[in-house]
Amino acid sequence: MATQRFTKHSGAVLGVAVTMAEVLSADAILILLDGSTDWKRLRSETKETKMPILVAADTPEDLEGASEFGLIPLVLNKEKAPLLERLQHALLEAATDELIRTNGDVIAIYSGFQQGRMDSISHLQLDERMRRLTVRDLQRLESSVPLKTIKAVVDLAVQIGREGREGKAVGTLFVVGHSRRVMEHCNDGGLDPFRGANRKARNLYDRRVQEDVKEIAQMDGAFVVNSDGNIERSRQMLEVAHQDLTMSKGLGARHWAAAAISAKTKAVAVVVSQSTGTVRLYQNGELVMRIEPMDKAVKWQEFNYEPPAPTPEA
Numbered sequence: 001m002a003t004q005r006f007t008k009h010s011g012a013v014l015g016v017a018v019t020m021a022e023v024l025s026a027d028a029i030l031i032l033l034d035g036s037t038d039w040k041r042l043r044s045e046t047k048e049t050k051m052p053i054l055v056a057a058d059t060p061e062d063l064e065g066a067s068e069f070g071l072i073p074l075v076l077n078k079e080k081a082p083l084l085e086r087l088q089h090a091l092l093e094a095a096t097d098e099l100i101r102t103n104g105d106v107i108a109i110y111s112g113f114q115q116g117r118m119d120s121i122s123h124l125q126l127d128e129r130m131r132r133l134t135v136r137d138l139q140r141l142e143s144s145v146p147l148k149t150i151k152a153v154v155d156l157a158v159q160i161g162r163e164g165r166e167g168k169a170v171g172t173l174f175v176v177g178h179s180r181r182v183m184e185h186c187n188d189g190g191l192d193p194f195r196g197a198n199r200k201a202r203n204l205y206d207r208r209v210q211e212d213v214k215e216i217a218q219m220d221g222a223f224v225v226n227s228d229g230n231i232e233r234s235r236q237m238l239e240v241a242h243q244d245l246t247m248s249k250g251l252g253a254r255h256w257a258a259a260a261i262s263a264k265t266k267a268v269a270v271v272v273s274q275s276t277g278t279v280r281l282y283q284n285g286e287l288v289m290r291i292e293p294m295d296k297a298v299k300w301q302e303f304n305y306e307p308p309a310p311t312p313e314a
């Protein structure tokens with residue numbers, strides 16, 4: 001578990017952030033940490049404000065004990081990610097959990113220049129388009145597939161769409177829920193590494209499994225995920241007719257297959273487009289949600305001191 005010292009300097013920066021947040025009527029203060037810190041001291045420096053204080057770090061262990069002091073922990077699981085991405089992810093998590101409004105304001109404190117030292121404060125305004133990923137939007141799907149599982153798949157799909165793999169754009173397809181019915185319409189598209197693996201090695205909530213999925217996503221075919229988030233199959237070719245469906249121009253076989261399986265079964269299909277990184281959700285044969293890659297979905301003028309991530313090769 002990493003730690004970050006809470007110093008007199010941290011207290012002073014926090015004090016300024018609290019004043020800023022009050023003056024600007026922000027929704028919350030977000031503290032991005034490089035590890036666990038002195039929660040008691042952090043709380044005592046912010047006791048004057050009733051504003052929610054979100055503390056974000058990479059692992060649940062880093063955040064242990066924070067909630068006992070009325071702080072709201074946010075686990076990032078983004079150890080090696082650049083600052084911009086960690087901040088974006090923290091905001092997205094907070095918006096998804098409805099801790100902040102999706103078009104709200106947040107005062108963020110983070111180590112912008114020196115690791116382990118709270119040296120930067122920013123006033124962040126969330127973009128309207130982040131709304132696409134709120135729980136409320138997912139709830140509107142009225143699916144029999146648990147929201148938690150859909151959200152986990154969507155999170156992973158968004159990551160795949162944004163990051164690709166080893167500099168290359170990756171597209172893939174997840175069919176979530178009602179897996180037994182879904183498998184009736186599947187054929188192996190190649191050797192399936194998940195077949196026969198024990199449950200833990202197939203559960204999407206596990207970070208190692210997420211990495212495996214990113215690797216396998218480079219190959220042809222779909223992932224079949226059950227309602228609990230276990231991967232039942234990967235590299236599956238879906239055999240479903242799509243005569244009665246309509247689809248936006250320019251979308252190819254992967255998207256047709258996604259729409260068709262969602263029409264044929266009660267599963268939700270989550271597609272990552274290789275060409276654009278856009279994630280689309282299909283239900284009952286129709287497009288029900290579209291999520292642009294996160295980097296485009298948030299305006300970050302405040303952060304233009306950081307060079308943009310290299311664009312994947314075409």
Ligand SMILES: Nc1ncnc2c1ncn2[C@@H]1O[C@H](COP(=O)(O)OP(=O)(O)OP(=O)(O)O)[C@@H](O)[C@H]1O
Binds near residue numbers: 236256276
């Ligand atoms: N029936 C299917 N079941 C599962 N995967 C499929 C199916 N059809 C196509 N795919 C996958 O989609 C890949 C790309 O197909 P295509 O380019 O036509 O899709 P697309 O919808 O245009 O998606 P993208 O935007 O990612 O290119 C194929 O290489 C294959 O891996």
